[in-house]
Amino acid sequence: MSFKSEPALKVHKVDKHGLGGKKLDLNGRDVHMLSQHARQQLSNAGVLRPSPGPFRVRSRGSQATPPPAAIPSVGGPEEMAQANKICEQMMRLVLQTDVFIRHDGKMKCSGIEWTRISVAKQITIVDMFDGICNLPKKLQYSEYVPPPLTFNKDYQCRYPVADFKLSPEQNDAQPALKIVAIYCSKVVLENNNLEAVKIAAVDVVTCRILMNHLVCTDSKNLVKDWCTESTGLNGYQDIEAARQDGYKVLKGWTAARTAMWNFIDRDTIIVGHSVRSDLDCLRMIHGRAVDVAKTFENAAKKELLPKQQLSLESLCRDLPAIKLTTHPSFGRDALQNAFAARELGLWMLKYPEKLEKTAKAKAAEFRRFAPVSQA
Structure with a gap:
């Protein structure tokens, strides 16, 4: 084959013998260009490297980045199918963060790797969390989850009692999730009540992201402290600007609670950090936590x-x-914190002896250095 010019020859070499001017990596990233028969031959010869790559849910406006190097796949067909399914479900949320669902037992979100649970162990994890709920079984369906003693003095909010409702009863036609981790970022109103301005929720079992939304409290409510360092907000104008940029904004705590009830019922175990505060600002009575x-x-x-x-x-x-991490402009990531509560729960189940040893050591350290008035 002849070419009329040197540039034409270069174009031919790129198009026919390489990709972007580089030699095709038929053992790696360009393996998809091979036929199934050719891939099987390379695999049988022990030449073809497995390259599953992570499932990725891209954020709005993010640019495609090359996937990480090939990693050993420890997940079977069930894990692969579940990863595909939750990817499809999370795409509907139009998340403002990158999410990588990997095949080595990890999920990367908010720049941090979180533990995934294999499908085979997902049934047992529900019973394990059931065993560490903070209320006895007989009280879980009618009482409020108790706050930590250390934070007791912080629970000075006075919400209208009529606002509170029990979580929905079980509905066989629309089964709820078994365990959900939540986190709410809150502001302080003039009456000292706390109101959620960010809410995130994650399915503890599968890592599926359920919610990651802003919440706009009634603009008639006077906000005493926007808690800007943690919320990243300075006023209602910031919420409106975020809405115009494409962020999902829920209208008040009632909408946030209704959205939450799409995933949970009274039998759902809710995992969180100081979770009573989160449930109170959603006006939820939920003791199974x-x-x-x-x-x-x-x-x-x-x-x-x-x-x-x-x-x-x-x-x-x-x-x-x-x-x-805390972003200098956007504050704490509510989704990161929901994943963090989930990760802590899993760690506590896996290492009960380390948990007790560390907790006792922290208490002993506090006794040694606490002021006499606190001892």
């Missing part, structure tokens, strides 16, 4: 602990060794 802060407190034999030791950041740092 695991508060990871209270679970840590119980492991310390209900001894007094400093608030800093029981913060979500400290627990994540001291137990699963995860460093949570």
Whole structure:
């Protein structure tokens, strides 16, 4: 074959013998260009590398980035099918963050790797969480989940009693999820009540992201403190700007609660950090819950602990060794915190002896250095 010019020859070499001017990597990223028969031959010869790559849910406006290097696949067909399914479900949320569902037992979201549970173990995990609920079984369907003793003084909110409702009863026509991790970022109103301005929820069993939305409280409510460092908000104008940028905004706590009830019922175990505060600002009566802060407190034999030791950041740092991040402009990521509560719950189930040892050590340390008035 002849070419009339040197540039034409170069174009031919690129088109016929390479990709973007580079040699095709038929053992790696360009393996999809081979026929099934050719791939099978390479695989039989031990030449073809497995390259599953992660499932990815791309954020709005994000640019495609190359996938990480090939990783060993420890998931079977069931894990692959489940990853595909939750990817499809999460795409509908139009998430503002990148999500990678990997095949090595991890899920990357908010820049942090979170544990996935194999399909074979997902049935048992429900019973395990059931065993560490903070209320006795007979009280779980009628009472409020109790707050951690350390945070008792912070529970000074006075919401109208008539606003509160029990979670929905079981509906066989629309089965709820078994375990859901939640987190709410809140502002302080003039009457000192807390109202949610961000809400996130995650299916603990599958890692499926259920909610990651802003919540616009009634503009008639005067906000005393927007808690900008954690919420990333300075006023109602920020919520409106986010809505115009494509973020999902729920209209008040009633809409947030209704959205939550699409996934849960009275039998759902809700996992969170200081979860009573989150449930109160949603006006939910739900006693079937695991508060990871209270679970840590119980492991310390209900001894007094400093608030800093029981913060979500400290627990994540001291137990699963995860460093949570705060964005300088957008504050704390509610979705990150929901995943963090989930991760803490899984860690506490897996390492009960380490949990008790660490909790007792923290309590003993506090006794040594606490002021006499607190001892």
